[in-house]
Amino acid sequence: MRQSRRVRAKKKPKAREDKMKPRKDGRYVKKKVINGKAVFFYSDEKTERAAQKDIDRQMLDYAAKIASAAKFRVVAAEWEADHIDKISHRTWCGYAAHYKRAVQHFGDQYVDKIASADVQRYITNFASYGYAHKTVKAALQVLSMIFDYAILEGYIDKNPCAMVQIPKGLKHETRALPGTEEIEKVKASVDCHFGLFAYTLLFTGLRRGELLALTDEDIDFESKVIHVNKSVYYVSNQPHIKLPKTKAGKRDVYLLDCLAEKLRGKRGYIFGECKPMTEMAFKRAWERYARESGVTVTPHQLRHAYATLLFDAGIDPKSAQLLLGHSDYKTTMDIYTHISESRKKLDFEKLNSISKANNSVVEK
Structure with missing residues (x-):
């Protein structure tokens, strides 16, 4: 049996x-x-x-x-909650659209099932709508940060963004450098309403938020330097003060004589008196200044105009990096290269114009 x-x-x-x-x-x-x-x-x-x-x-x-948890929308929400207090409000505003778009696309998928090929298709499709390289790169960076968080929390072992390539041939946006005519308008309109703001940007290269946070205590007339040590950012129109996010952001810049004359005697916040300007107050002031002066450049373009002054003065890129407060040397070099290429184009146009004029004389 x-x-x-x-x-x-x-x-x-x-x-x-x-x-x-x-x-x-x-x-x-x-x-x-x-x-x-x-x-x-x-x-x-x-x-x-x-x-x-x-x-x-x-x-x-x-x-x-x-x-x-392993659904993407849950992990992404956890990342947002963990990350949002570690970055500035302005930085988060730059992330927000990419975050929302990623959650809409990957929301109900499990993070451990999302492969590099899935992310590549997402990025390639996003780029096909005509976005610039910088925008597509930002979209990929936000995704990558979410997956890095997923690794940290034990949801996945590898980041599927690691092997993803940004499509080639995307446009690279570069802000046009202010021309000589625009620079002269800024100089001539210094006494216009809010003209000193544009004038100070031109001769210091400060970021908008850094200048809005500037007080009389930050200006050393004897040593001829301006101490840059804080910045203004906005939440619901109200100004808030923050410290520089990198060591490079805290710096001293030259106080040029032409600017010192205009700033002497100012008290409190240079632009705002007892407290920084609200966001709407700044926008109204700048719009009025643009109407009265005819200046069409943006505040950030004036920062690039300052970089042009440094370039023309023969200031080496490393020193320019310190004055501009760039944490990455490459950022300064990119600006210097852009200035150099723009100058080459202007030189060609001048030479071409002269050659045409000479040929015209010979033909007569």
Whole structure:
């Protein structure tokens, strides 16, 4: 008589966990291996019993997150909550549209199922709408940051953006350098309403927010320098002060004699008196200035005009980088290269014009 053999069902691999242990720094720690990965849970509770409860709660939360979370929209929302306090409001405004578009496209997909090919198709399709290289690059960067966060939180092992290529042939947007006529308008209109703002931008190269945050205490007339150490940003029209986000942002720039004459005697915020201007007040002031002076350049173009002054004065790129507050040397070199290429074009046009005039005389 044949005996039946009992077949044991394979057990599902369980998560292994160690006992909770006290650490030298006073905290308690417990290690648990989940899906082959060691995950550590920490508690600052003072008693062992309270620490155990705290860690048990953390483990339940983690298990629930792993079970439900892996959808892109959930991970993206977690990244936003974690990231938004670490960056400026203005930076987030630049991310917001790309974040929203990514969530609309990948929202219900599980992050561990999104492959490089999926991201490549998304980026290629986005670029096909005529966006500039810089815009497409920003869209990819936002996606990459979300996936980096997913790696950090244990949702995935690799970033699918790593191998994605930005399509070739996209336009590279460069701001036109202000011409000589525009620069002369800025100089001539210094005494117009808000003309000093444009004049100061031209001869310091400060960013708009840096100049709006400038006070009389930042100006050293004796040493002939302006201390750049803060900036204004706006939330719902109201000004807020922030410190530079990089070491390069905190710097001293030259106080030229022509500018010192105009700034002497100012008190408080140079543009705003007892407090910085609101965003709407700034826009109205600039629009009025543009109407009265005929100046058509933007504040940021005047920053590039200052870079042109540095270029013409023979200031080397490294020194220009310090004066402009660029954290990346390449940014300064790109501006200098743009200036050089623009000058070559102007030189060609001048030479071509002279040659045409000479040929005209010979023919007569």
